[in-house]
Amino acid sequence: MHFRFRKFWGSAAAIALATCCLSAQETATDPELSDLLLAYQAKVKEVVKTPLSKAQAELDQNYTQALDRAQQDATLKGKLEEAEALRTEKAAVAENTGSDLPALPPNLREVAALRKKYLDAVQALRTSMQKKLEPLQKELVRQLEALAVRMVRAGKGDAALEARQLAKDYAEQPAGLDGDWQDQTKKVTPKPKNLPIVLKKGDSISTVASFKPPVEIEVVAKIDKLDLRLGYAADQLIFNWERRPDELRIDGGPADRIYTPMMGEFPQKKFAVIRWCVEKDRQTLWVDGKQRFEHQGDYSKIDRPVSILAYGSEATVQSIKIRRPAAP
Numbered sequence: 001m002h003f004r005f006r007k008f009w010g011s012a013a014a015i016a017l018a019t020c021c022l023s024a025q026e027t028a029t030d031p032e033l034s035d036l037l038l039a040y041q042a043k044v045k046e047v048v049k050t051p052l053s054k055a056q057a058e059l060d061q062n063y064t065q066a067l068d069r070a071q072q073d074a075t076l077k078g079k080l081e082e083a084e085a086l087r088t089e090k091a092a093v094a095e096n097t098g099s100d101l102p103a104l105p106p107n108l109r110e111v112a113a114l115r116k117k118y119l120d121a122v123q124a125l126r127t128s129m130q131k132k133l134e135p136l137q138k139e140l141v142r143q144l145e146a147l148a149v150r151m152v153r154a155g156k157g158d159a160a161l162e163a164r165q166l167a168k169d170y171a172e173q174p175a176g177l178d179g180d181w182q183d184q185t186k187k188v189t190p191k192p193k194n195l196p197i198v199l200k201k202g203d204s205i206s207t208v209a210s211f212k213p214p215v216e217i218e219v220v221a222k223i224d225k226l227d228l229r230l231g232y233a234a235d236q237l238i239f240n241w242e243r244r245p246d247e248l249r250i251d252g253g254p255a256d257r258i259y260t261p262m263m264g265e266f267p268q269k270k271f272a273v274i275r276w277c278v279e280k281d282r283q284t285l286w287v288d289g290k291q292r293f294e295h296q297g298d299y300s301k302i303d304r305p306v307s308i309l310a311y312g313s314e315a316t317v318q319s320i321k322i323r324r325p326a327a328p
Helices: 002-009 031-076 080-094 109-153 157-172
Strands: 197-199 204-207 215-223 228-231 236-239 248-251 258-260 272-279 282-287 290-296 307-310 315-323
Antiparallel strands (some): 272 282
């Protein structure tokens, strides 16, 4: 799992900003609107992206140096297991895995303490930079709304609608950094009354928001017995199908009617983690860290919500999270 995950998300130091999956080049058809979006992107780069990347690189360097000193000390004291864990940690940081570092062996408190200090510093940095992003995004919304009014007066109806839609998208999407998880558990329809969300047999939920690749979806859920179905890069992805529970079934989308034996079994009566990574040319699926499926195809046109259906028995959804990759 880790190789594909690292390749998909890229460097923790190479950080990009969430922009509602929109870019000036891909979205704006009017020159004035395009100029406004490009100016916003330039300001974000100046105020947030460049300082964030520089600070992250410094944190990585300081952490690596601390690990190196600890590794030397552990080696001299004959603590070979600890020294090996420290060496692995250094390699993981060098490979730019960001906060998704490999599991540590148990009872290595000193290594765990070093990691916690590093991750706390990374989170504090990203939180401070997100606070700098928020007013920039609010100002963009204000400028887009004002531009839409001017375009209406100028008789540019289509461009005005485009500007208004962009303003709506940015206003509804919380300012955030790409690579950070966004919790969608409460942002589903029908609106949940309680958490975790309990789906009776035949019930379904869908995220209010739609998502475009590249995107990573994490669903933590459990089922009583049979037939849990997810939708996004496929109309339905079926675990524990009632006729052949061990067969992973995919219906709809670029991987339509690909049925994989021995890959569809889902744990019963205990929570499991589903990771669904969808790039523009590939989808990959894991359950509890084990890869179940991979397919290359054209996923670039997907723009839809994530759905969960308890088809064969009751299901409990603990969380639904989404994140977008940081730019390489």
